[in-house]
Amino acid sequence: MSDESRTFRTAAVIPAAGRGVRLGPGAPKALRALNGTPMLIHAVRAMAASRAVSLVVVVAPPDGEAEVKNLLAEHALPGGPPGSSWGRTEYLVVPGGESRQESVRLGLDALPPGFDAVLVHDAARPLVPVDTVDAVIEAVRDGAPAVVPALPLADTVKQVEPRADGSPEPVLATPDRATLRAVQTPQGFDHDTLVRAHATVTGSVTDDAGMIERLGLPVVVVPGHEEAFKVTRPLDLVLAEAVLARRRANDGF
Numbered sequence: 104m105s106d107e108s109r110t111f112r113t114a115a116v117i118p119a120a121g122r123g124v125r126l127g128p129g130a131p132k133a134l135r136a137l138n139g140t141p142m143l144i145h146a147v148r149a150m151a152a153s154r155a156v157s158l159v160v161v162v163a164p165p166d167g168e169a170e171v172k173n174l175l176a177e178h179a180l181p182g183g184p185p186g187s188s189w190g191r192t193e194y195l196v197v198p199g200g201e202s203r204q205e206s207v208r209l210g211l212d213a214l215p216p217g218f219d220a221v222l223v224h225d226a227a228r229p230l231v232p233v234d235t236v237d238a239v240i241e242a243v244r245d246g247a248p249a250v251v252p253a254l255p256l257a258d259t260v261k262q263v264e265p266r267a268d269g270s271p272e273p274v275l276a277t278p279d280r281a282t283l284r285a286v287q288t289p290q291g292f293d294h295d296t297l298v299r300a301h302a303t304v305t306g307s308v309t310d311d312a313g314m315i316e317r318l319g320l321p322v323v324v325v326p327g328h329e330e331a332f333k334v335t336r337p338l339d340l341v342l343a344e345a346v347l348a349r350r351r352a353n354d355g356f
């Protein structure tokens with residue numbers, strides 16, 4: 104990182120308030136364990152691993168704020184426990200909302216003044232490598248108002264006419280796969296632009312960059328990473344454990 108990076112302040116907001124319905128019954132998804140450690144802690148460590156990130160705001164399940172604070176205090180984190188000011192990275196916990204969008208806005212509301220850039224990172228993407236995090240920050244620092252990491256698609260994609268009754272869905276079109284990307288997080292934003300988007304854009308979106316698109320501002324893509332996949336369904340847990348086992352074998356971590 105250049106000298107300039109010392110004056111460019113970046114915070115990370117981690118929405119972690121979802122239930123994880125698609126993962127099946129159990130604790131809220133972010134609190135479920137991967138290799139014995141809550142998914143959320145992996146995600147927090149992934150953000151704090153970047154030297155550019157000086158504050159991590161965790162948006163907890165609405166009834167899980169105290170539990171999340173305890174988890175952050177119990178697990179080793181770069182910069183020390185929540186509230187500590189002696190370390191490089193500080194941590195805050197706030198309660199989340201009904202939707203991902205609302206949870207992100209509540210996390211943004213908790214940010215103290217003085218941040219240039221904000222990352223928004225799903226707790227459900229616990230294994231994103233630090234190089235991907237840094238690539239996103241770098242592109243924001245270079246002037247992009249919004250940056251998303253993304254990967255080309257491995258499958259052919261069909262546009263269909265959805266059928267709620269379970270009957271076969273008619274195919275309407277086959278979009279050119281070369282122009283499509285599967286979008287991941289952390290997504291990175293100019294701070295003021297993201298705050299404006301959350302204050303003014305109405306209607307639901309599935310990612311924060313979608314709000315910037317609705318403002319008519321540019322969003323750019325940097326390469327994502329296979330290990331930044333989202334833990335959504337039960338098989339994703341198996342994959343995440345396998346990735347961690349491979350890291351342990353390779354790095355002794």
Ligand SMILES: Nc1ccn([C@@H]2O[C@H](COP(=O)(O)OP(=O)(O)OP(=O)(O)O)[C@@H](O)[C@H]2O)c(=O)n1
Binds near residue numbers: 118204227228
């Ligand atoms: N009200 C919500 C809903 C989701 N999220 C967070 O948004 C991220 C991405 O959402 P997703 O993977 O869809 O999580 P869930 O909403 O928990 O999953 P599901 O739709 O299966 O319930 C997750 O880290 C999740 O905790 C959130 O903070 N607040």
Ligand SMILES: C[C@](O)(CO)[C@H](O)COP(=O)(O)O
Binds near residue numbers: 286287288310311333
């Ligand atoms: C933000 C996101 O992870 C980017 O791929 C995704 O849009 C979240 O969507 P979900 O339907 O809430 O999983």
